[in-house]
Amino acid sequence: MKSSIRRRVLLLALLPATLLALSLGYFFTLSRITDLDQALRARGLAIARHLAPACEYGVISGNNQILQRLADSALAEPDVVSVYIMDRGGNVLASNSLKQSKLAGIQPGDIPVSSQNDTVTVATRSNVLFFRMPIRQTEVQVDDFALTSTPAPAIQPVNAAPLGYVAIELSRKATMERQNEVLRSAALLTIAALIATALLALRLGREITVPIMKLASAVDKIGRGYLDVRVKLGGNDDEFRILEDGINGMVSKLHRAHDNLQEQILQATAKLSYQASHDMLTGLINRREFEVRLERALFSAQHQDREHALCYMDLDQFKIVNDSCGHVAGDELLRQLTLHLQQEVRERDTLARLGGDEFGLLLENCPQDKALELAEIMRKTVEDFRFSMGEKNFMVGVSIGIVMINHESDNVVSLLTSADAACYAAKDHGRNRVHLYQMQDSELAKRRGEMQWVNRIQLAIAENRLQLYFQQIQPLQKQEQGLHVELLLRMIDESGQCILPMAFIPAAERYHLMPMLDRWVMENSFKLCDAYIAPDSCELQTWAxxxxxxxxxxxxxxQYLKSHLVDNPALARTLCIEITETAAITNLGAANTFIKELKSLGCRFALDDFGSGLSSLNYLKNLNVDYLKIDGAFIKDMADDAIDLAMVEAINKIGHQMGLLTIAEFVDSERVLLKLKEIGVDFVQGNWIHKPENAEALCKT
Structure with missing residues (x-):
């Protein structure tokens, strides 16, 4: 960078001066050389013009002595090296030469000439100039009667052939030497001027580049973070003094700004550190920091034989507050409840918000009895808490799961999982209670089994180990053309065994995996239908x-179902979607919307497990279904149980009154089949009718 600045300054200083010096030297030298040539030419012309008239008499009279004297006098002139006087035929009448002339024996037309005023001929050869002047006869006009006081007679050249010629040869040697001296002088002057210019440019460059380089060095250091740099340019130039003051002032401000920024960074780092470990809503530590402290407690239990307790707390009825008054009210409830809970926590214990309406409590150095006592205090605190929003008052409860931390504890994940399972067990037992985790607890064993099923379901989908089976639905009262089947879901486990859905569906429902399973069933049902169940060829009437x-x-x-069925109207007409009675009643509005959307495409609907709910009949008239599937709990013993028989009869009669077809499932004997036919049930389904088969067998049916 420094050399670049110097080069630019020197280039800007030297280039104009050099061009100017060379131009002036060139024009001066050229002018001097031209002047010397012109002076030599003018002298030669003057000698020729003076000598030619003087030779007229000698040529006319033939007096060669006069001519010789004239030639000798002309030779005395500077730079004249030879003089020849010739007659008109080119014969030399007189000559004089300092050397053997190139004009010896010259003929009048031998010299290439250039004319000037049609009198003098000039030619240049090598280092000499040649001049040829014609000798002309002059005529004197005399007036015989003129008075003595009249002007002298006029002498005019006669317009006739020349009497002869005067030839003069001038040497250019002296002139060329003077020209060379001029060239040398000009070169020396030019070089001297360039040297002076260069010295001046170097001085100028130093005066400019040294401060600039200081500035550049200071800026470079500032850029690398050295804010203690100060610039001292020196000199008395106002511009550099302004730059010096500006740079130093800027560095001082940067230094102060840097200090302020460092302080802000420290404050922001502390704030981020706090935010990273605390919940912004309640001010409690968050799940991440809670797990760190739980890890320390586990280490002390495993290596120092200490005992701690982990409480997992989930609020009951908290959703009611959010749904009634919005999330702002829910947030305010959590803030107020946190203040009450903190008052009951011992100084050495840790209360944390784990997410949503879930809290964690780590009781350090706390035996089981004390842990149960403290957990009950926390439960009672929540139970007694009242929250008001406007004119509405709310009360919530809390379900608490406790797991003890001792030398037998495995890791943090298993502790949290066990505490979560104990919390859900408390909810299953009626909510707003405390449940202690026990290894042999049947409820917890069930919960652990369901959590294990979550991973198994996900792996089965990823590894394509889910399969579709089908079971025929047989018409009972009249013969119908075509097949009626229900597609059933099965899982193939890691060892290749077929697993019935009731083994994994409860876990899928609890842990929200059913939408994923439903999507898989529909996608593969459509593929199966497209590949194997062409309705026109297989005469498939219903696939449920x-x-x-x-x-x-x-x-x-x-939307997924509609997008596929719109382009496949034959599939839509044969599709029957089964919805359980409990699901339909729980989501009545959504169920009606779902049914309406797909019925517009030609789909049919069946209400499954009908009769298992307490209010089935009240809701049935609000559901636009086509079939009632009587709950199998009434079917399997109806041949021997009069109450079950009466229930089936009643459901069948109500269905027919509403224009619905009835289906009895779980038919496992001929006696049950005969009873159902006697009652008037429309369709039957069960293992006695047809045992489920792999759905690929449908194409062979």
């Missing part, structure tokens, strides 16, 4: 699939 309550509320699932 089950849809969970969670999918009824999923608008994306409805």
């Amino acid at each position: 699939v089950n849809v969970s309550g969670a999918s009824l509320c999923d608008a994306g699932f409805v």
